[in-house]
Amino acid sequence: xxxxxxxxxxxxxxxxxxxPSPGPGELKIRVRNCSTCGTDVKISRFGHHHIVPPRxxxxxxAGEVAEAGAGVAGWAAGDRVQVIAAVPDGTCAECRxxxxxxxxxxxxxxxxxxxxxxxxxxxxxxxxxxxxxxRIPGGVSFAEASVAEPLACVLNGxxxxxxxxxxxxxxxxxxxxxxxxVRVARARGAARVFLVxxxxxxxxxxxxxxxxxxxxxxxxxxxxxxxxxxTGGRGADVAITAAASGAAQEQAQxxxxxxxxxxxxxxxxxxxxxxxxxxxxxxYRELSLVGANGSSPAHNARALELIGSGQVxxxxxxxHRLPLDxxxxxxxxxxxxxxxxxxxxx
Ligand SMILES: [Zn+2]
Numbered sequence: 001x002x003x004x005x006x007x008x009x010x011x012x013x014x015x016x017x018x019x020p021s022p023g024p025g026e027l028k029i030r031v032r033n034c035s036t037c038g039t040d041v042k043i044s045r046f047g048h049h050h051i052v053p054p055r056x057x058x059x060x061x062a063g064e065v066a067e068a069g070a071g072v073a074g075w076a077a078g079d080r081v082q083v084i085a086a087v088p089d090g091t092c093a094e095c096r097x098x099x100x101x102x103x104x105x106x107x108x109x110x111x112x113x114x115x116x117x118x119x120x121x122x123x124x125x126x127x128x129x130x131x132x133x134x135r136i137p138g139g140v141s142f143a144e145a146s147v148a149e150p151l152a153c154v155l156n157g158x159x160x161x162x163x164x165x166x167x168x169x170x171x172x173x174x175x176x177x178x179x180x181x182v183r184v185a186r187a188r189g190a191a192r193v194f195l196v197x198x199x200x201x202x203x204x205x206x207x208x209x210x211x212x213x214x215x216x217x218x219x220x221x222x223x224x225x226x227x228x229x230x231t232g233g234r235g236a237d238v239a240i241t242a243a244a245s246g247a248a249q250e251q252a253q254x255x256x257x258x259x260x261x262x263x264x265x266x267x268x269x270x271x272x273x274x275x276x277x278x279x280x281x282x283x284y285r286e287l288s289l290v291g292a293n294g295s296s297p298a299h300n301a302r303a304l305e306l307i308g309s310g311q312v313x314x315x316x317x318x319x320h321r322l323p324l325d326x327x328x329x330x331x332x333x334x335x336x337x338x339x340x341x342x343x344x345x346x
Pocket of ligand 1: 095096105
C-alpha cells in the first residue's frame with residue numbers, strides 16, 4: 001500500500017509499505033479521507049518533539065473498518081468510521097476529573113501512532129478504550145466526517161468560552177478553523193458574528209462562504225474600533241483568536257463587553273508566547289481569558305452529530321480533494337492559504 005511518511009523537516013516521502021494487520025484490540029481501517037491542516041504544514045517544516053521518524057502523518061481521519069482484531073466487539077468490516085486525533089489515557093488525574101482535553105499523558109494519531117496519510121492504518125487499542133472511534137451518520141460523506149476532528153476542537157473552544165444565545169462573537173482568522181467557529185457560534189445561538197482577518201483575499205473567500213455579519217479587514221482597519229462601532233460601543237461577548245497571533249490576542253481583550261470571554265484558541269509560536277494583559281480591564285469588566293487544547297472523544301461524537309443534523313455545514317469548506325500522491329501539493333496549498341480545507345483521498 002501507499003503511505004506518506006515524515007522523515008525529517010522538509011523530507012516527507014511517498015513510499016510503498018506492507019499492509020498493516022490488526023493486533024488484539026485493534027482495528028484496521030481503509031482510509032477514505034484524511035484532511036490536512038496547518039499543523040501538518042508545521043510538522044512538515046519543523047518536525048515535532050512527539051514524532052520519532054519515520055512516521056505516517058495525518059490526523060483528520062475517516063474511513064471504513066477493514067478488519068477487527070481479536071477481542072474487538074461492536075465493529076465489523078465495512079463500518080464507516082471517524083477516528084479521534086488526540087488520545088487521552090482515560091486514567092490520569094485530569095481524565096478522572098472529566099477533563100480529557102488536558103490529559104497529562106495525551107498522545108496523538110500521526111504523532112505517537114501512524115496516521116491517516118495511507119491507504120490503510122491501524123487504530124490502536126488505546127483509542128478504542130476511550131471511545132475514540134465514531135460511527136459516521138448516514139448521509140455524511142467520508143470527507144465531511146474527516147472535518148469532525150477540527151470541528152470537535154472548535155466545539156471545545158466555544159464550550160469553554162461559553163458561547164451562547166444572543167452573544168456577539170468576534171472570530172479572528174478566516175482559515176478553516178475560523179470558518180468553523182463562525183458556523184458553530186451561529187449554531188449555538190449567537191446574535192451576530194464578526195470575522196476579522198489581515199489578508200483581504202482570504203477574508204473575502206471565507207466571508208463569501210460563511211457570511212459573517214461583518215467581514216473586517218484588519219490589514220486596513222482597526223478591528224477594535226470596528227467592533228466597538230458595530231456594537232454601539234458595548235463590545236463583544238466573546239472573541240476567539242483562530243490565528244497564531246499575539247496581536248490578535250491583545251486586540252481581542254480591547255473589544256470585549258463587560259463579562260466578555262476571550263478564547264485564546266490558536267497557540268502562539270513556542271519562542272514568542274508572551275502578550276500584554278491589562279489586568280484592570282480584566283478586573284473591572286470581569287473578563288475571562290480561556291484556552292483550548294484539542295478535543296475529547298465526546299466532542300468528536302458531538303461534532304459528527306452536528307454535521308449529520310445539518311446544524312453545521314462543512315461540505316462547502318472542502319475546497320480541494322487530492323490523491324495521496326499529491327500530498328506535497330496539498331501542503332503547499334495549505335501553506336499559501338489559497339484553499340479552505342484540503343482533503344487527501346488515499
Ligand atoms: Zn489522562
